[in-house]
Amino acid sequence: MPAEQSVKIAVRGLTKVFGDSSDEALALLRQGASKQQILDKTGQAVGVADANFDVYEGEILVIMGLSGSGKSSLIRCLNRLNEPTSGEILIDGEDIVGLGHRDLLRLRRQKFGMVFQHFALFPHRSIRDNVEYGLEIQGIAAEERAERATIALKQVGLEGWEDAMPGQLSGGMQQRVGLARALAVDPDVLLMDEAFSALDPLIRRDMQQELVALQSRMRKTIVFITHDLDEALFLGNRIILMKDARIEQVGTAEEILSAPATPYVERFVAEVDKSKVLTASSVMRRPRSVAFVSDGPRTVLRKMEDEDLNLLCVVEPDFRLRGVIRDEVALAAAQRGDKSIKDIIEPGVTPVSPETPVRDLFAPLSQTSLPAPVVDASGILKGIVIRASLLQGLAEQTIVSDEIQEEAA
Missing domain, CATH: 3.10.580.10 (CBS-domain)
Known part of the structure; x- marks a missing residue:
């Protein structure tokens, strides 16, 4: 990334172990044991193993990998929906791992918006009321909530649908509502976990293009999870490729295609049409x-x-x-x-x-x-x-x- 871009999120030595006792698993990780070896020996499941990376302000960072690679476990650590077992997560220089419950709630409400694979809309609330939900939790006055919801819906191309109900909208439109709900709180960081995976291919491509266009206007910091390599190459300013809870490589699409760091990365990207990604x-x-x-x-x-x-x-x-x-x-x-x-x-x-x-x-x-x-x-x-x-x-x-x-x- 350009030198003038600042680091929004810094992740250092982040490890997440699922289980009642993580000490033995951590010790085995330090000795180089694999995720499967640790599960077999301790019964503890390693979700993320010693992750180190930065997220630059205003970039789309895509975290990708196959099912079970640790990508969703990792993104949920960033706002502590998953409690890290060890390591640091610095948001604007503040380590959030040690934050108490009240400060953590404040951080989530002020810094983060999240868009899920499944739309998670309230079926009994109008589109406007769904988009206002995060603002309502923050105690924002009704008039301001309505204004900000209208602006967010316009940003995602749903102006005029404020009074409709979720059941009246297509899948792509419902996902736009989920995106508008995240944008309405004006977060510093958008976390998008397989946000377009439930959509059919044509609508999915439309949403990808919409996100890129939206990003060019708003310059949010976005962490996007996907298992789809084409989606990662299309969206990501940089890509993190994971395997078995560990990061295999971090880089631009061109860096990963031109200089894969491991044989696994090379096999993963072997079928990509390089003329679509390589640059002048x-x-x-x-x-x-x-x-x-x-x-x-x-x-x-x-x-x-x-x-x-x-x-x-x-x-x-x-x-x-x-x-x-x-x-x-x-x-x-x-x-x-x-x-x-x-x-x-x-x-x-x-x-x-x-x-x-x-x-x-x-x-x-x-x-x-x-x-x-x-x-x-x-x-x-x-x-x-x-x-x-x-x-x-x-x-x-x-x-x-x-x-x-x-x-x-």
Whole structure:
């Protein structure tokens, strides 16, 4: 994440053991025993084992894994619906593990909103009354409750449904009500546990897109639980992948796909279409040479000759991209006696950002022989993508993937 983003939640050494006596289980964990070994020997079930990670303010962090991996146990520790056995959970720098009951209730009401897999709506209350429920518990006045509920319903696209009953709404609409109820209390952190898993695929995709659009406007800190890899790749700024109560890897989708930390992670992501997730930064090449706006055509030709190139990117002194220049154009300018290349710079294709998905590069590169310049938010040239490097980059990712699978086998 960008350096300017602050840590909202810091988890350090978090362990959750389900059972009456956890001391022996903790000792076995420290010795490296597995979840199954501890269950067989002690009868204690390890839900989370020595978890360490940060959640940055304003990000969507997805925690994923197969059934029994510990993901739901972990998210329920974050607001102490599950009491941690050991470790620290710092919210805005405050360790909440030691909070008493009254302070914990205050924290939950002020800091957290939670959206569950099952909608958990009150069937006898209107949509507005369902959304007001968390505010009602806080003792908010009726007029303010109604106003905030109306705003929250508008945010999730349910304006005009305030007086309807839950039974009149589709599954997707009911889940939107659950999201509105969480948003109405204006929480710092949204905890979403398999929130879209009960929806059919088309409605589920709509809700995923709605959440991304909502996040772009509101910038909440969201921890999202899923067992669906495609959902994790679509939603997550970063992903935590769990197995048998332990964290296998934390990283962006591209980091996990490009550099899986363990054979398990590699097997887990083996079937992913990498062109949907990899970005321009992973397939771009650093320019071997560039032309500066202040260069003359003969200087440019010399640079091309030295590097055996027929085209160069043209940049300002601070490396902001201006366009490209071809060898035949530079040669004609030199023969005319031109002293500057300023008037013969071609705009080239539209620059792309380092985060542009690879799949979005195929169409523009198929229509031109020019490279796609990769620039940052300030327009600074970072690299170029040409058709050859695009295909080679994808091939290299596949070769690495195959090698890791062979090693794992």
